[in-house]
Amino acid sequence: AQSVTQPDIHITVSEGASLELRCNYSYGATPYLFWYVQSPGQGLQLLLKYFSGDTLVQGIKGFEAEFKRSQSSFNLRKPSVHWSDAAEYFCAVGTNAGKSTFGDGTTLTVKP
Amino acid sequence: DAGVIQSPRHEVTEMGQEVTLRCKPISGHDYLFWYRQTMMRGLELLIYFNNNVPIDDSGMPEDRFSAKMPNASFSTLKIQPSEPRDSAVYFCASSPDRVSGNQPQHFGDGTRLSIL
Numbered sequence: 001a002q003s004v005t006q007p008d009i010h011i012t013v014s015e016g017a018s019l020e021l022r023c024n025y026s027y028g029a030t031p032y033l034f035w036y037v038q039s040p041g042q043g044l045q046l047l048l049k050y051f052s053g054d055t056l057v058q059g060i061k062g063f064e065a066e067f068k069r070s071q072s073s074f075n076l077r078k079p080s081v082h083w084s085d086a087a088e089y090f091c092a093v094g095t096n097a098g099k100s101t102f103g104d105g106t107t108l109t110v111k112p
Numbered sequence: 113d114a115g116v117i118q119s120p121r122h123e124v125t126e127m128g129q130e131v132t133l134r135c136k137p138i139s140g141h142d143y144l145f146w147y148r149q150t151m152m153r154g155l156e157l158l159i160y161f162n163n164n165v166p167i168d169d170s171g172m173p174e175d176r177f178s179a180k181m182p183n184a185s186f187s188t189l190k191i192q193p194s195e196p197r198d199s200a201v202y203f204c205a206s207s208p209d210r211v212s213g214n215q216p217q218h219f220g221d222g223t224r225l226s227i228l
Contacts, residue, residue, distance in 0.1 A: 032214035034216055036219075041221070042221055042222075043116070043203055043205070043219030043220050043221050043222055044203070044205075044217075044219045045219070046216045046217075046218075049216050051214075090155065094214025094215075094216075095214060096214065097167070097168075098143050098160070098162060098167070098207070098209075098214065099143075099145065099157060099160055099167075099168065099214075100214065100217060102154075102155050102157075104154045104155075105154060105155070
């Protein structure tokens with residue numbers, strides 16, 4: 001069965017600093033990987049996705065993620081964090097059965 | 113384009129009452145998912161449908177929970193009778209059918225359910 005681990009429950013960064021959120025997955029076949037963001041009182045919104053091809057994928061709001069098969073990782077990065085990026089971030093792995101398995105999420109706090 | 117629409121946004125009711133949550137997926141999407149989110153358990157998949165047919169309901173916690181999808185544009189999640197431990201935010205999400213692999217899900221804004 002597939003699984004997703006987000007090792008960091010909570011991360012705090014200063015505004016303008018770089019960000020990296022970690023994600024490790026377990027899946028027996030080619031993974032379909034996603035990052036979602038959830039702002040308070042809202043549903044999850046897709047940031048970016050990886051299906052195949054270039055292992056560095058660009059998303060919305062200046063985010064990018066790099067797929068590393070050898071490490072079973074799909075870490076999310078942003079070079080300069082803005083206060084509006086404070087939210088909860090979820091990594092997910094999709095299966096051929098049509099559903100996705102989500103990690104437990106990482107809460108990002110941005111210090112002024 | 114309208115996104116996934118859930119109603120009501122908030123529901124407060126007393127334990128023992130029947131609760132019905134509603135969802136309208138994005139037109140043309142073939143998959144519909146129901147999730148529950150709590151601080152303690154995080155985001156849990158309850159059930160999902162493909163072309164209106166339930167595919168996997170193994171996440172439904174008890175027989176008190178039931179879900180239906182009578183047509184491609186409407187789904188309900190019902191709790192009867194409700195209990196305080198059912199208090200959570202319930203999300204509905206939809207996604208298009210696979211052209212290749214797995215497609216990302218589009219989430220509604222959720223229903224915040226409080227059972228007193």
